[in-house]
Amino acid sequence: MTVVSSRVRPGVAARRSGARRPRNLVAHLFLGALIIYFLIPLWWLIVASSKDPVALFSGSGALWFSGGVDYLANLQDLFTYNGGIYLRWLANSVLYALAGGAGATVIAVLAGYGFAKFTFPGRNLMFAVVLGSVMVPLTALVIPTFIMFSDLHLTDTIWAVILPSLLSPFAVYLMRVYIADAVPSELLDAARVDGAGEFRTFVSVALPLLRPVIVTVLLLGVVACWNNYFLPLAMLSDSSLFPIPVGIGLWEGLAANNNGGGHSLWSLIIIGSLVSVIPLIIAFLSLQKYWQGGLSIGSLK
Amino acid sequence: MxxxxxxxxxxxxxxxxxxxxxxxxxxxxxxxxxxxxxxxxxxxxxxxxxxxxxxxxxxxxxxxxLFTKGLATGTQFSFFGNYVQAFTDPAFLKGLWFVIRFVVVLIPIQMAVSLAAALVLDAITTRFARFARLTIFLPYAVPAVIGALMWGFLYSPIFGPTEQLASLFGMSAPVLLGPDTVFGSLVNVVTWQWAGYYMIIIYAALQGVDSTIYEAARIDGANAWQLAFRIKVPMVANSLVLILVFALIGTLQFFSEPQILRPIANGSITPDFTPNIYAYSVAFSYAQFNYASAISFALGFVVFLCVFVFLFLTRKRGSVFA
Structure with missing residues (x-):
């Protein structure tokens, strides 16, 4: 992965000369348009979250603040509605995302290491099967897994969401490709000669070299679980086990049918959406330097 | 390599x-x-x-x-009966036809946006460009459900700016989730959601290219356009194939966005809108788990086949999974 970081950018001097300014202007305008496009929904969410139901429905200035800007009242409403069910959903989302993401990452590191650094009969066949399974659409597995779990009386439990999330063939693929490059076999042999056992060699020699790919795979895994909708929607019917997307979907269905029981669910949905996007945005912004390099692993020539 | x-x-x-x-x-x-x-x-x-x-x-x-469950007959072995039913079921075929059309329209748009953004971001290194890179990527961190909802609100004449924008031009607000417009509106939602992720993958691959190649091309007199399309794009062909495969798999199993927009789309999104929504309805609204399994399996098979054919067709450019 050294190639990613050590590249010297060409033509910096030429660009400073000013000869290319017109092209840069066009490029900057293009980027500006993209920024506006990609930020508009989030900006709308931030603005709409500040409004009370009256201002929300007044139709005056969807993209600007109007009426009283009162995030605290909306937040309080969100966190207390229906006995604080939203906080429950938030906690469930955190649990599913961390357990599913971390579990899948641990399994993928181990398997990637096994595939990359050991030779044994059946390895290539097994890895080919793993690669083929990347092409299997995971949602096609949801209904069959639901039927299987319901025969085992495991639906409507946290395990019904966490256990299937542990499956991530693509993470294993990323790990194997990265480990083959980043962990020299000579280093492992040296540790073995020095008397370290296989597990010790893995933990103290290989693992420290894998930090970027571990952060990337963990982040991708957490995002996949946090954003997952189909699996928990199919598996759970007890609303106290819902993660946020399923809960918000429930509210939306009720609100569209005017079933909020006199309460305007729309403003709860909007502020609830805002709260649910903040944790991942913070995670991505603070871990930038890891995942930006890590995302290229799968496709580097 | x-x-x-x-x-x-x-x-x-x-x-x-x-x-x-x-x-x-x-x-x-x-x-x-x-x-x-x-x-x-x-x-x-x-x-x-x-x-x-x-x-x-x-x-x-x-x-x-391989079994069918009838109210009177109980569970019976029916061999490929469910598959014959699925591939002659207008509801399933309609959904399949929709996602295939969706793939054909969506993927070129998504690729064009993400490739253009990645090429521009690779060529300029200002602070503004760094900010743009993060902003474009941001929707990836937003759950699909929330992304669809936000756009749903923006499309709505009550919550969104369409009414005001339209009245500026003296028109009435367009119905963006109507039967004719829902396709384009969904293309927009999915492009917004995923283009940034694909852009980052292409961008990272571009950053990994040895810069001496660019110097050589420049000495040979290549201009910026030639550099971009004759050198950079072929150099990152592998990641383009990877992205196409991701987009293909993701789009054929389209579920969350239409499912979420359904309650506010006034009937434009039917229970057989996509194969996955149909399988979900068959399983959970009608409790026909045998038939739902057949639909899931058939969809999985169609996706696998599409990806396999695609990888076969692009293998000359260097297989991603080699």
């Missing part, structure tokens, strides 16, 4: 060495067996998860799909 090739090379060599020694020396044979045992131990947790949550559901779904 050189790095991966080198790694594969050493692996191959050790494998050959191991094979040679197994024939000769019992202690070396023991070492090889030990290596195999340790290798399998590391892979074991994944192998278990793989068997339980991928192989088993697939096998079980296939088994279930």
């Amino acid at each position: 050189t790095q991966t090739a080198a790694a594969v090379g050493t692996d191959g060599r050790t494998a050959r060495a191991a094979r040679v020694t197994t024939r000769r020396n019992p202690s070396q044979r023991r070492a090889a067996r030990r290596q195999a045992l340790i290798g399998w131990t590391f892979i074991l947790p994944f192998a278990i998860v793989f068997a339980v949550f991928l192989i088993a559901p697939l096998v079980y779904a296939f088994y279930l799909s």
Whole structure:
């Protein structure tokens, strides 16, 4: 992965000369348009979250603040509605995302290491099967897994969401490709000669070299679980086990049918959406330097 | 390529060495067996998860799909009856036709946006460009459900700016989730959601290209456009293929966005809108699990086939999964 970081950018001097300014202007305008496009929904969410139901429905200035800007009242409403069910959903989302993401990452590191650094009969066949399974659409597995779990009386439990999330063939693929490059076999042999056992060699020699790919795979895994909708929607019917997307979907269905029981669910949905996007945005912004390099692993020539 | 090739090379060599020694020396044979045992131990947790949550559901779904459950007749073995029913079921075929049309429209748009953004971001390094890179990527961190909802609100004449924008031009607000417009509105939602992720993958690949190639091209008199399309794009062809595969798999199993927009789309999004929504409705609204399994399995098979054909067609450009 050294190639990613050590590249010297060409033509910096030429660009400073000013000869290319017109092209840069066009490029900057293009980027500006993209920024506006990609930020508009989030900006709308931030603005709409500040409004009370009256201002929300007044139709005056969807993209600007109007009426009283009162995030605290909306937040309080969100966190207390229906006995604080939203906080429950938030906690469930955190649990599913961390357990599913971390579990899948641990399994993928181990398997990637096994595939990359050991030779044994059946390895290539097994890895080919793993690669083929990347092409299997995971949602096609949801209904069959639901039927299987319901025969085992495991639906409507946290395990019904966490256990299937542990499956991530693509993470294993990323790990194997990265480990083959980043962990020299000579280093492992040296540790073995020095008397370290296989597990010790893995933990103290290989693992420290894998930090970027571990952060990337963990982040991708957490995002996949946090954003997952189909699996928990199919598996759970007890609303106290819902993660946020399923809960918000429930509210939306009720609100569209005017079933909020006199309460305007729309403003709860909007502020609830805002709260649910903040944790991942913070995670991505603070871990930038890891995942930006890590995302290229799968496709580097 | 050189790095991966080198790694594969050493692996191959050790494998050959191991094979040679197994024939000769019992202690070396023991070492090889030990290596195999340790290798399998590391892979074991994944192998278990793989068997339980991928192989088993697939096998079980296939088994279930071979039976039909009737109110009067009970559960009966019907061989491929469910598949014959699925591939002649107008609801399933309609959904399939929709996602195929969707793929054909969406993927070129998504690729164009992400490739253009990545090429521009690779060419300029200002702080503004860094900010743009993060902003474009941001929607990836937003759950699909929330992304669809936000756009749903923006499309809505009550919550969104369409009414005001339209009245500026003296028109009435367009119905963006109507039967004719819902296709384009969904293309927009999915492009917004995923273009940034694809852009980052292409961008990272561009950053990994050896810059001496650009210098050589410039000395040969290549201009910026030629540099971009004759050199940079072919250099990152692998990541483009990877992205196309992701987009293909993701779009054919389209579910969350239309499912979320359904309550506010006034009937434009039907319970058979996409194959996955249809399978969900069949399973959970009508409790026909045998038929739902058949639909899931058939969809999985169609996706697998599409991706396989696609990879076969693009193999000359260097296979991603080689």
